[in-house]
Amino acid sequence: MSSYHLDHLQYLETEAIHIMREVAAEFERPALLFSGGKDSICLLRLAEKAFRPSDIPMPFLNVETGHEFPELLEFRDRRAKQLGAKLIVRTVDQAIANGTATPAPGEVSRNKLQIPVLLGAIEEFRFDCAIGGARRDEEKARAKERFFSFRDAFGQWDPKNQRPEIWNVYNGRLNQGENMRVFPLSNWTEMDVWEYIRQEKLEVPNIYFSHTRDVFRRGGQLLPVPPPHTDASKPDPFAGGRPKPNEPIQSMVCRVRTIADMISTGMIDSPAITVDDIIGEVAAARVTERGTRADDKASEAAMEDRKKAGYF
Amino acid sequence: MSANHPIELLRFNTCGSVDDGKSTLIGRLLYDSKSLMEDQIEALERSADITGGGQINLANLTDGLRAEREQGITIDVAYRYFATPRRKFIVADTPGHVQYTRNMVTGASTANLSIVLVDARLGVIEQSRRHTYIASLLRIPHLVIAINKMDLVDWSEERYLEIRAEFEKFLPLLDIKDVKFIPLSALNGDNVVEPSKHTPWYVGPTLLGHLETVHIASDWNLNGFRLPVQWVNRPNNPTNKELHDFRGLSGQIGSGIVKVGQKVMVLPSGMKSTVKEIWTYDGKLQEAFCPQSITIQLEHDLDISRGDMVVGLDVLPGMGTELHAKVCWMNQRPLQRGKKYFLKHATQSVQAVVTSIDSRININNYDVQPEPAELALNDIGEIRIKTAKPLIYDGYATNRLTGSFILIEQGTNATVAAGMLQPPLEAVKPEYNDFAI
The missing domain is CATH 3.40.50.300 (P-loop containing nucleotide triphosphate hydrolases)
Known part of the structure; x- marks a missing residue:
C-alpha cells in the first residue's frame, strides 16, 4: 500500500487546504493576512490549491507599520495582482493620524500599534475571520494556540479558555462582533515552509537572499540602516530607528531570516543565494528564527501579552 | 537533514x-x-x-x-x-x-x-x-x-x-x-x-x-470511499471556456480510494453518478486516496451542497437521525437529557437533542453505571441523539473521520463534547434511489 501514502509535506498541505476550505464555507466575510513574508507566501499557494479553478474567495489584508522593507511591499503588491486578488492595506500612519492608535512615549517599534489597526480593519470591513500564517514552532505562546483561535469582541485571545479542537472538526461558530483567527500553518516548522517553497518553486522577496547592505549593531542585533528621510515637512518615520553616532555603520553581506519590519528585523550574516542554500542554513541553525527579532525579546511573555490584546 | x-x-x-x-x-x-x-x-x-x-x-x-x-x-x-x-x-x-x-x-x-x-x-x-x-x-x-x-x-x-x-x-x-x-x-x-x-x-x-x-503507513483507512463535500467549486465568469460548466465538489477524502470512472452515490439524495474527473491544482489525477484534499467532478449535474457525502458503492455508510454514540463531556455545565445542541459531523452542522443517557463509564475501574442523571466534566458515557437532518456516517471503530462529531452549546458556542458513533444498524441500500437518474 506504499503508493497510497503521503509524505510529511503532502500531509501538512492537505491539512491546511482542508482548513482553508472550512473557512470559505463557514464564514461570511473572511480575509487572508498577506504580508509578503515567507509564511504568507505559502498561504497563498495553499489558497490556490484549495479554491482553483475559482477565484480565491476572500480579499488579502495587510497592516503596514510604515517601517517596511520597500522590497517586501513591491513583492506583496505584485503577487496580489498576479493572483487577481483584492489587496486591502491599512497603515499605522493613518491610525495615528486619526487617533485610533497612539504611540507610547519613547517607543520606536510600531509592532504593538499594529493591533488597533488590525482590529480597526476587521471592524471596517466586518471581517468575521482572518487567516494568518502563524506557526506553533515559532514561539511558546503560539505552541498553545488552536487552528481556529477564537477572539472576543475586543479581539482578545484567552489562552486558558480555548475551545477544544478534536479530529479535523473545527468549531467556527461566532456571536455578533466576535471573530476568528485561523492558522492553517500551525503544524508547519520553519524547515517545512522552506521545503514547501522549494517544492512549489515559489518566488520570495529578494531580501531573503544574500545581498550587500548597510547595517548597524544594536541590542545584539544587526539592524538595517533605514532609507534616508527626504520629506522634511513630515516627521521622520524612522526616528529612533537610525544609527546613533556610537553605532557605526558597516557594509555587510547578509539576508533576513524572518521579516518583521526594518526596525525589528535583525539581518543575519549569510552567503545563501538560493532556496537550497537557505534550507541548508535552517538545518544547521543553532538559534531559532525568532531569535533574530527584537519584538519577541522584550520579555518571556511578549508574544502572549500581544496576542491577548488582539495581535495576529 | x-x-x-x-x-x-x-x-x-x-x-x-x-x-x-x-x-x-x-x-x-x-x-x-x-x-x-x-x-x-x-x-x-x-x-x-x-x-x-x-x-x-x-x-x-x-x-x-x-x-x-x-x-x-x-x-x-x-x-x-x-x-x-x-x-x-x-x-x-x-x-x-x-x-x-x-x-x-x-x-x-x-x-x-x-x-x-x-x-x-x-x-x-x-x-x-x-x-x-x-x-x-x-x-x-x-x-x-x-x-x-x-x-x-x-x-x-x-x-x-x-x-x-x-x-x-x-x-x-x-x-x-x-x-x-x-x-x-x-x-x-x-x-x-x-x-x-x-x-x-x-x-x-x-x-x-x-x-x-513503528509502522504507521496503514493507520489511514483505505476501505470504502467517503468524500464529505466541503465546498462547491463553481468558477464565476471564467474566461476559460473549458471551465464554463465546471462544477467541482471539494473536500478531504475521509476514507478509501476514488478513481476516475468509478460509480459513486451522493447522500442523502441517494442519486448515483460516475466520477468524471479528479481535479487538483497540480493537475488531474486518475485516482486519489485518504486523506488527500481534492475536487471531483461527476458525470451528472446533481444538486449537491456542503454537508452531502459522495460515497463508494462497495461499502455503504449508514444514514439516519437516531444516533447512538459514546461521548466525552468537556464542559463545566453538565450534559442534560432533552437539551438542544449543534452537532458538527464531517462537513455538516445540524441541530440535535440528547434523547437519553444510557450509561456513564467509570474510567478508573471501567464499571458501567446505567442511566445516570447527567454527564459532568470529564465524564464518558453512552448517549442517544436525535438530529434534525439525517447524518451520513460510519462507526468510529472503522472510520475516525466519518464516525466522529462534536457537540456545540447553543448560545455560548462552546465545544462541549467529542462524540464517537456506534456502527449503523444497517447500511444505506445500494438500490436506495435507483430511479433518480
Whole structure:
C-alpha cells in the first residue's frame, strides 16, 4: 500500500487546504493576512490549491507599520495582482493620524500599534475571520494556540479558555462582533515552509537572499540602516530607528531570516543565494528564527501579552 | 537533514498525571535529538539561574504561558516539533489535571501514537487507567507505556515486570492493537534517545528508536470511499471556456480510494453518478486516496451542497437521525437529557437533542453505571441523539473521520463534547434511489 501514502509535506498541505476550505464555507466575510513574508507566501499557494479553478474567495489584508522593507511591499503588491486578488492595506500612519492608535512615549517599534489597526480593519470591513500564517514552532505562546483561535469582541485571545479542537472538526461558530483567527500553518516548522517553497518553486522577496547592505549593531542585533528621510515637512518615520553616532555603520553581506519590519528585523550574516542554500542554513541553525527579532525579546511573555490584546 | 527522500510524519501525544514527567520527557527528546536551539537553551539556563537553583528545568520548554510558569503546571495542550533523519514528529503535550479529558482528547484525536507515562514508584494509578482508556476509546493505533523514574526504583527489573503485569490485567478489556512497554528515566535520559546502561535486562528499542520505526503507513483507512463535500467549486465568469460548466465538489477524502470512472452515490439524495474527473491544482489525477484534499467532478449535474457525502458503492455508510454514540463531556455545565445542541459531523452542522443517557463509564475501574442523571466534566458515557437532518456516517471503530462529531452549546458556542458513533444498524441500500437518474 506504499503508493497510497503521503509524505510529511503532502500531509501538512492537505491539512491546511482542508482548513482553508472550512473557512470559505463557514464564514461570511473572511480575509487572508498577506504580508509578503515567507509564511504568507505559502498561504497563498495553499489558497490556490484549495479554491482553483475559482477565484480565491476572500480579499488579502495587510497592516503596514510604515517601517517596511520597500522590497517586501513591491513583492506583496505584485503577487496580489498576479493572483487577481483584492489587496486591502491599512497603515499605522493613518491610525495615528486619526487617533485610533497612539504611540507610547519613547517607543520606536510600531509592532504593538499594529493591533488597533488590525482590529480597526476587521471592524471596517466586518471581517468575521482572518487567516494568518502563524506557526506553533515559532514561539511558546503560539505552541498553545488552536487552528481556529477564537477572539472576543475586543479581539482578545484567552489562552486558558480555548475551545477544544478534536479530529479535523473545527468549531467556527461566532456571536455578533466576535471573530476568528485561523492558522492553517500551525503544524508547519520553519524547515517545512522552506521545503514547501522549494517544492512549489515559489518566488520570495529578494531580501531573503544574500545581498550587500548597510547595517548597524544594536541590542545584539544587526539592524538595517533605514532609507534616508527626504520629506522634511513630515516627521521622520524612522526616528529612533537610525544609527546613533556610537553605532557605526558597516557594509555587510547578509539576508533576513524572518521579516518583521526594518526596525525589528535583525539581518543575519549569510552567503545563501538560493532556496537550497537557505534550507541548508535552517538545518544547521543553532538559534531559532525568532531569535533574530527584537519584538519577541522584550520579555518571556511578549508574544502572549500581544496576542491577548488582539495581535495576529 | 536530507529532504530528498520522502519523510514520514508521526503524530504522538504524551499523557500522565501531574509530576509524571511529561514535559521533562518531551524536553529530553528535543534536547537529546539536538532539536533545541542555542537561544532556547540559553532561556532555559536563564530561568534555571533565576528560579530553579541552577538546575535546568526541561519542562519550561513546553510550558509556554505565564500562568503555567508561575504555577509550575501545564494548562493547555502544547505542540512541539522535531525531526530526525528518519521522521518528522508532532508532539502534543497533554496535561493531566482538571480538564484532563478535554486536553487528552484534543491532543490525542489526531495522534498515531500515545505515550502514557507511569511513575515507577507508584505503578498503575487511577490516571494510568484513565489515560489508557481514553487512548483506547479514541482508537489510537499505537500505545507506549513509558515506565518513568526507573532511577528512583534502582532500575529494578522486578518492579518493571510488576507494573507491566498490572497493565496486562486490564489491557485485554480495551481496544488497543499495539502496546509497547519501555523502562526509562526522562530526567537522566536513559532509554529516551540513548540506550541505558542501567537496564541490561531490557532488550527493546529506546523511546525515540520506537517512534522512528513503528509502522504507521496503514493507520489511514483505505476501505470504502467517503468524500464529505466541503465546498462547491463553481468558477464565476471564467474566461476559460473549458471551465464554463465546471462544477467541482471539494473536500478531504475521509476514507478509501476514488478513481476516475468509478460509480459513486451522493447522500442523502441517494442519486448515483460516475466520477468524471479528479481535479487538483497540480493537475488531474486518475485516482486519489485518504486523506488527500481534492475536487471531483461527476458525470451528472446533481444538486449537491456542503454537508452531502459522495460515497463508494462497495461499502455503504449508514444514514439516519437516531444516533447512538459514546461521548466525552468537556464542559463545566453538565450534559442534560432533552437539551438542544449543534452537532458538527464531517462537513455538516445540524441541530440535535440528547434523547437519553444510557450509561456513564467509570474510567478508573471501567464499571458501567446505567442511566445516570447527567454527564459532568470529564465524564464518558453512552448517549442517544436525535438530529434534525439525517447524518451520513460510519462507526468510529472503522472510520475516525466519518464516525466522529462534536457537540456545540447553543448560545455560548462552546465545544462541549467529542462524540464517537456506534456502527449503523444497517447500511444505506445500494438500490436506495435507483430511479433518480
